[in-house]
Every structure is written in structure tokens, then in C-alpha cells.
Amino acid sequence: MGAAAMKPKINGRSMLQINDVGMVFPTKRGPFVALRDISLNVERGQFVTLIGHSGCGKSTLLNLVSGLTTPTSGVLLLDDRELKGPGPDRGVVFQNHSLLPWLSCHGNVLLAVERVFGEKESKARLHERTLAALELVGMSHAVAKRPHEISGGMKQRVGIARALAMEPKMLLMDEPFGALDALTRARLQDELLKIVAGTNATVLMVTHDVDEAVLLSDRIVMMTNGPAATIGEALRVDLPRPRDRVALAEDRDYVQYRKEVIDFLYMRHSHVERAA
């Protein structure tokens, strides 16, 4: 497949368009340029990861897409509509599960479902949606449990269920598995692969984890170091789906992709040292 595959689809505009976005934060020592010249398109059904060193503005960029912050320059469009704040068209999964401790798993998901569909659907239908979302992430057995009664991995599953239950156009994930142990993380990555395949979700995910990026992504967007971080390089991952982590571990292409991302991160790291 040639370079053409990396271009936006010609049968319509990209689902998410980030055009010349910059983000400057005021500080006591003057303006801090977090992001500059960010332009990125994400196609419908694509899984895109943002990877880079700490402080490179990955989460800042995700927050801009989620609408939690507003860019100081440039524009973000979702299906050709400018993003001006948070909305149910973007489901967000944070590293911290952010579940309400006094509500059950069912209650946490239902809260989001009610917010989006509450005015137009019956209670029974809202309940159905909630159960379906929990089933999708394998949490049917724990609908009545509260967050403190379940493991970290389970909490994150509920967080994903909550985001998916809103039927967002886009799933935004900020290091969703970063706080989990390696085995749980691997299991959830595999489940996310299945969920994405089953729902054809469009995902923008922030990660530090090279293996996670290669395993999950259609495209890996590598960011330069901050301040004034920007997109340095993008790598198209053509590994066939469904992806099996065990088989991929010995796959020549997988290893190649992985090394390219490590090269980029290593290069950036050494660049910082030289500059320092």
C-alpha cells in the first residue's frame, strides 16, 4: 500500500480535523507555549494514538479535543462542527477511573446514559443501555458493586462502559491503562481491541506505552518534546486485524513498527539532553 493510504479519505472530510492549533498557558513567568502548529485528521473508525515523552502536551491535545480546554489559536472540528466545549459526542476515559464512589457500577454508567438519552427514552430502555454497556466490557457480574468493591482493572472497564454507553462519535482515552498492572493492562488492551472491532469506534488515545500503541493503533502520532511541542512524525500501522498479541510478538512487521517508535522516542530524549 502506498502513501495515498495516509491521506484523508477522499469520499468526505475527516471526522476529526485539528487545524493549526496552538495552546499557550499564562504563568507567573509569562506565557508558556504548550502546543504549536498542531494539525491532525482522524478518520471515522480509525484508532489513533498520541505518543511522546512526559510534558509533550499529549494530554493537553486530548483535552482540547474533549473540549475541556479551548485552544489559543486554530480550530478543531468534529464532523465539520467546531468544538467549543465538552459534549456527549466525545466519550472520555481517564487514567483515573473517575467513578462516583457512592454509586454502583450500574449507577455510574446509568448517570451518563441518562444525561444523553434521559429526555427521549424510557427508564427501561436506559436500563437496557446500561446493562448492554457493562456487558460489552465484561462487567455484567458486578453491576451492583460499588467502585471500592472491585479491582482497578474492573473500575477502568466501568469507565470504558460509561464512555461507550453514551454512543459517542469518538472515544478519547488518556492513558486509560497506565495505572494498571501489566497483566491487567494486557487483558484490557485485548478487550479494547475486541470492543473497537465490534463497535467500529473512532478512538484517539494518549499513551506512553510503545507496545500498546503498536498493538492497538491504525496510526501512531509521535510528538516532539515540549515546550512548544508539535507533531513530529506519524506512522501508519498496517498490521491486519484482529490482532493477537502473542502472535505479534514474533511478527517481523510488528517488531519493525515497535523499533521505529522507540527510535523516535530515543531520538527525542537524546535531543533534550543535547539541548540541556
Added chain:
Amino acid sequence: MTTPTFIRVIEVWVPDADGSLLVLGSAHYGAAARFGATSRDMCFGRREGLPGQAWESGRPVVLKEFAGSAFRRTEVAHAEGLTCGIAVPVHAGQQLRAVVLIFCGDKPDAEPQQAGAIELWRNEPQVSKDLLLDDGYYGATSNVFEFISRRTAFRKGTGLPGLAWESGLPVFMQDLGRGGRFLRADSAQKVGINRGFAIPLSAAGDDVYVMAFLSALATPIVRRFETWLPDTTGTRLQRLEGFCETQGALDHGPIGEAVEIGQGTLGQVLASGVPQVGSDAANEPAGVGTAARAAALTAVVGLPVLAANGAIAAVVAWYF
């Protein structure tokens, strides 16, 4: 025995007096003498042959399969072991100044096979901010290196082609496999690619093109290359940097090595903005000839790197 080079033939085709045909301005054929003999009396109209295709399209063209294409010298090219031709039109604005043809390929029965690569990177500003691989010739390195190149998108200022795009000047990198600024270091190391050189190209439209030359120890792209920059008056060239297969990395050199406008091959490129091939590098004026004699170099090719306004931003010198 001299080191075989990845680039084996260079031709400079220039518009004739009335601008209706491209005629051979100068060339380096090296060991491909029969190819040279066939080519000297040829001319190409617009759309004719590889030069005419580049003229018509106003953009670089990579031709990896001569047979069945518009290429007019297939038989003799195959006989000489030439398997890939790259046509680079040199534009000042919309005006075509020349078409440079670069030919690569293994000499018949050559050993080892050519390692190295020439890549054409392209940005379409109306489509995206990405610099994507448009095409490339990978010699014996194809599988490993091409795989990643075809899936990589660079942004301005990142990676070898991205740096050339940003600066508008040639960029040279050594020891690619050791990481540093080169982003495909691991793949490069695997196939023995150890040096990279990228040149921003001029094109007729808005698209941006960068040509990257990736060189392996066994088959360097050329035997020596240099980047020369014009001074503020635009009447003198001073060497910025370079690399010689026999002398290693080259710095700016003594000031006495400066080339005056119109002086020798490089000075003529500065004066005309037209690429030129000097077939007697040892007798080039100033320090160019001295260096060529010291390194036993035979021919020098001068390529202008043009800024958007048509001014010469740099002159690249390739030696054989």
C-alpha cells in the same frame, strides 16, 4: 579499483533555443559508455521520454520499470544494468531550466548488489501537513527500509526530509544507525545505510518535494558530495560541508577554496541556475580541482537548490 557508486549516470537536459525541445546539456556516464553514445544526439519534446514526462508534469518522476513506459532507451539501459531512472525538473517559478536524470542499477554481474536508497518525499499543502513518500528506489535494501518509509509521515523540521523541507537547504547526516536526528535509524542500520543527504527540489506547482539519498558503505551514492552556499552578494560560493569516501567528513574548508561566480562548473551553476556536469574534476579551478586530484575524482556535477523566488539558496556538488 574505484568504489562503485549508487548513482551511475547523470544527465542534464536543457531547453533548446526556442524552448520546444530538451537537448543534452552535459552528462556523466561513467562505465555506461554505450548508454552515453546512444544519448548524445537525442532530444525530447514535452511528454517524450523520461525528461519530457518530468517537463510535462512539472514534478520529479521516479521510473523503476523502463519496459512499457515512455522511456526511449530501454534496451541500452538494460544492457548497461541501469534499472531505475529519476527525473528532476529544475524550475525557477514556472520556468523550466533543466531536467536532471539520475540513473541507478547494478552493473551486469556486479558484486555486491547495490545497497542504498533514493526517496522522493512530497507534501501536498492542500491535503495535509505531512511529508509522505511519493516513490523511491531501494536497490538491494528494499524490503526492510522501504517498509517503514512507506508508512511514515514526517512533519516540517522532523527527520532527514523534514529538516530539508524546513531549511530549504541540503541536509547531511552521518552515522544514521547511531540514532541522532535520523528517525529510521534501526531500519537503516539493518541494511547498512549509514549516511543520508536530502535536497529540497523545485517544482512547478505548490507541492513540496524533497529527495533523500541514503548511502551504504559498500555503494556510496556518489564518491564525494559537498554543499556550497552563496555569500550575501550572490557572487561567491563557500563550502558549507560535505563527505568524501576517501577523506571523510568535510567542513567549510579554507576561505581560499571559495568559488567565484562563473568560475568552473560550480561557479557556472551559480551564474546560470542551471545544473552542469564537469567531466574533468581534476582541472576545476580553485580548491575544487585540488581536492578532486587528491581524491582521484573524475567528474563533478553541480546542482542548484533554488529558493521559492528562484534565487540560488545552495549549490550541491556531486563527484564521481
